[in-house]
Amino acid sequence: MEQISSESRKGPTPMGATPMPPDLERHLAGMSEHKQDILRRSHDYLMPHRVATWLGAGVPLVIGRREGYRIWDVDGHELQDLHLNGGTFNFGHRNPELVAELVDAVRTLDVGNHHFPSEARALLAERLAELTPGDLQYSVLAPSGSEAIDMAIKSARRATGRRKVVSFERGYHGRSGLSGAAGNDDHARFFDSAFDDDFVRVPFSDADALADTLCDDDVALFMAEPLPATAGFPIPEPGFYAEARRLCDEHGTLLLVDEVQTGLGRSGRLWAIEHFDAEPDMLVTGKGLGGGLYPIGVLVLSPDAAGWLHEDGWGYVSTFGGSELGCRIALTALEIATRPATTQLVERNAARLRAGLDELAERHAHLVEIRQLGVIFALRFAGDHGALVMAAELYRAGLWAMPAGFDRSVLQFKLGLLVDDAYCDEALEKLDGALARVGGGPSGSAG
Ligand SMILES: Cc1ncc(COP(=O)(O)O)c(C=O)c1O
Structure with a gap:
């Protein structure tokens, strides 16, 4: 497939469209030319409001490589995928x-x-x-x-x-x-x-x-x-x-x-x-x-x-x-x-993640509620926009989880069906670190 390059791009902005404003352009600093160009084209021709929203939210993700339960930004940032686009990738990316x-x-x-x-x-x-x-x-x-x-x-x-x-x-x-x-x-x-x-x-x-x-x-x-x-x-x-x-x-x-x-x-x-x-x-x-x-x-x-x-x-x-x-x-x-093996794995991963989350909730008051059915998890954080802040923090830590569309205090935290123990533990570790940074440190310090 042809890669987007600055040379192949038609021009800075289509006729009549609004160019990416300077406050958005500043978010592109430090990105590869390739990624900047995809974002500008997406802004100019496809989804100006979405590009602005994601850049403003601190989630400048342009998905490139994808394997199993991981995705990589085109600039290489590796992420565990705990949103799975609403279950689209339940069985993993490119199973x-x-x-x-x-x-x-x-x-x-x-x-x-x-x-x-x-x-x-x-x-x-x-x-x-x-x-x-x-x-x-x-x-x-x-x-x-x-x-x-x-x-x-x-x-x-x-x-x-x-x-x-x-x-x-x-x-x-x-x-x-x-x-x-x-x-x-x-x-x-x-x-x-x-x-x-x-x-x-x-x-x-x-x-x-x-x-x-x-x-x-x-x-x-x-x-x-x-x-x-x-x-x-x-x-x-x-x-x-x-x-x-x-x-x-x-x-x-x-x-x-x-x-x-x-x-x-x-x-x-x-x-x-x-x-x-x-x-x-x-x-x-x-x-x-x-x-x-x-x-x-x-x-x-x-x-x-x-x-x-x-x-x-x-x-x-x-x-x-x-x-x-x-x-x-x-x-x-x-x-x-x-398959029975899938059902058993779901049960095992659900229990492992739940135990880890319960332990985190004891140490971090910022995590105020855990909802669960199988490997469908949702985490409620302190503050009306608690999940937005956590999503951006987790993104930086290498984990993608999406806030619920109509409740910005809740983060959807959904395991795929076929993950292993190490994957669960890695996600918990990233969550622990993000909670410590956002909630101001362990135990009772949440705002
Ligand atoms: C619960 C639910 N129902 C229906 C839909 C619509 O599915 P689609 O996006 O394939 O049209 C979605 C999509 O996110 C959904 O989450």
Whole structure:
């Protein structure tokens, strides 16, 4: 691939665009020319606000090399990856088994023709029916989690003849039309694409609020991420999902679990909802399902929710939805996630990291709360923006972890499924050092 060089860049700034202002330019000092040039081009042609935000936050990351659970900035800064882009890299960056599967698949397949059945799509759908809870049976194959969520909303409306959708405040289900209107809809508002009458929000894990919202028997769908990532992976109240299931049954509402982040083994079970005693009518998976190599998102539906599939075979079409290459990767990803060796490793790493974190919390008052389900960890720090400060400090120490989108005091601290003891210990050591620097030293010194 051609490398970006100063010579090959078209010019300093495109016509009419704003050049990188001096206060941003100053962040480029000390970087290689190559990296400066990527950042300027990204600013000038692609994502000015993001470049400004990351530079201002002290995270000037431009990812180059990537292997296993590590990434390297193009200038060589090595980072443990404890964000994994929301689980996209659950099985590691460029997992050798998944790469081999993709290479093998591309010898004989391509995206396929979505108008027709195919072996790869049929096998994936059958496997998902076997592996998902309850009577979930039919799959709708999409190119992303957002589109799978859109189809969940449409399926629920078609099945119930109702329009309303209930989701959690501070939830996130994607940024396409319907998915973007669910959960936190700031960006739907930004683009004047919110649907105020149709999308209703309730506080996380609040069964009374949910009961009030469903009581008019006019809600098509209650959609929930079992532990909402953007809210900082809060743990639901005991019995909440069982009660949500009961309420949905009572009021004729369908229940969707969004397992885009929480699924595929990270919680210690294949799907996080399996911890909570409730069988959904629909489940959405994505991100890690494509192994970080090929995009795929899937909506799995119960027969009752999937009625439209019998009525209109073209009710949903997507050229790249369920690409055969993506299906082959997804089948392999499911195979790795369900291996007993993987489950055992997750259990072991979860316990090791938890023990280390508990010990750190005793010594550093700045770490005020640890949330955990399997290897999904979230750490709450003192101060409203505690996680932003910690993320920048950890970045300098060689660890990438991302603050929760709608709670800047919480840092998502998520192990991959296949890490080893040494990896956990290294992460704990970096966290210990960062806590000492940010919290002003051990024990009770946090602000
Ligand atoms: C919980 C959840 N649902 C849905 C999505 C949307 O998935 P995608 O980005 O593949 O459209 C995301 C993406 O971050 C997510 O975290």
